Amino acid sequence: EAQVTQNPRYLITVTGKKLTVTCSQNMNHEYMSWYRQDPGLGLRQIYYSMNVEVTDKGDVPEGYKVSRKEKRNFPLILESPSPNQTSLYFCASSLTYGTGYTFGSGTRLTVV
Amino acid sequence: KQEVTQIPAALSVPEGENLVLNCSFTDSAIYNLQWFRQDPGKGLTSLLLIQSSQREQTSGRLNASLDKSSGRSTLYIAASQPGDSATYLCAAHPMDSNYQLIWGAGTKLIIKP
Numbered sequence: 001e002a003q004v005t006q007n008p009r010y011l012i013t014v015t016g017k018k019l020t021v022t023c024s025q026n027m028n029h030e031y032m033s034w035y036r037q038d039p040g041l042g043l044r045q046i047y048y049s050m051n052v053e054v055t056d057k058g059d060v061p062e063g064y065k066v067s068r069k070e071k072r073n074f075p076l077i078l079e080s081p082s083p084n085q086t087s088l089y090f091c092a093s094s095l096t097y098g099t100g101y102t103f104g105s106g107t108r109l110t111v112v
Numbered sequence: 113k114q115e116v117t118q119i120p121a122a123l124s125v126p127e128g129e130n131l132v133l134n135c136s137f138t139d140s141a142i143y144n145l146q147w148f149r150q151d152p153g154k155g156l157t158s159l160l161l162i163q164s165s166q167r168e169q170t171s172g173r174l175n176a177s178l179d180k181s182s183g184r185s186t187l188y189i190a191a192s193q194p195g196d197s198a199t200y201l202c203a204a205h206p207m208d209s210n211y212q213l214i215w216g217a218g219t220k221l222i223i224k225p
Contacts, residue, residue, distance in 0.1 A: 033212075043201075043215045058212060090156060098143035098205065100161035101213065106154065 002027045006091050006104035013081055013111055021076045021107050023091035029093040031104075032074040033058070034066065036087040037106075045091070049074055081111045114176050114206045118216035123164040127194060130179045133219045135202035140180040143205040147176050147187050150199045150218070159200075160187070192223045 033048040045058030049068040064079040091104040147159040160169045160176040168177040175188040203213040
């Protein structure tokens with residue numbers, strides 16, 4: 001089944017403890033992206049990647065890192081999480097520019 | 113800068129009714145417009161994708177239209193069911209966006225049995 005897989009689905013962590021949210025797609029898509037969704041603010045793009053080894057900042061990149069060493073994987077790294085990074089995170093992929101997007105099931109992160 | 117608006121913010125209708133959700137965008141220079149469904153606290157499920165060259169797309173009881181000249185897209189749901197209750201989001205892919213989607217705030221739909 002063609003899909004975007006995020007792990008974990010739920011995560012509670014403490015301030016300052018590094019964490020990684022994984023994202024993997026099995027559709028050979030070139031483009032991958034991370035979004036966060038917050039009440040009243042909607043979906044905001046954190047980082048995106050147009051292909052392997054090519055990444056760029058979205059609207060809210062502060063406090064996050066990404067890497068794209070393989071086409072299928074696009075992990076989101078929080079080096080020192082803070083409570084304001086408590087949010088619902090989505091990974092998305094697209095075959096190429098101008099095609100539709102497939103989203104993962106989301107990761108609900110709580111930082112205490 | 114592209115802005116996407118969805119009206120109404122919430123809608124409650126009895127089961128069985130046909131309904132229309134609206135999405136408007138300010139800049140007609142888009143590659144496509146995509147409709148998504150989101151259940152509470154859950155992921156985003158793609159419903160329909162309309163390319164800029166298309167006027168409409170259909171999937172089962174859903175029909176989405178696109179009118180670039182007026183900056184509008186509609187999602188028509190026929191014979192609504194309680195299982196259709198969810199938040200519906202539209203997202204435009206502008207031509208100058210560098211892959212970023214511009215999102216509406218969503219319409220929360222409740223179908224009453």
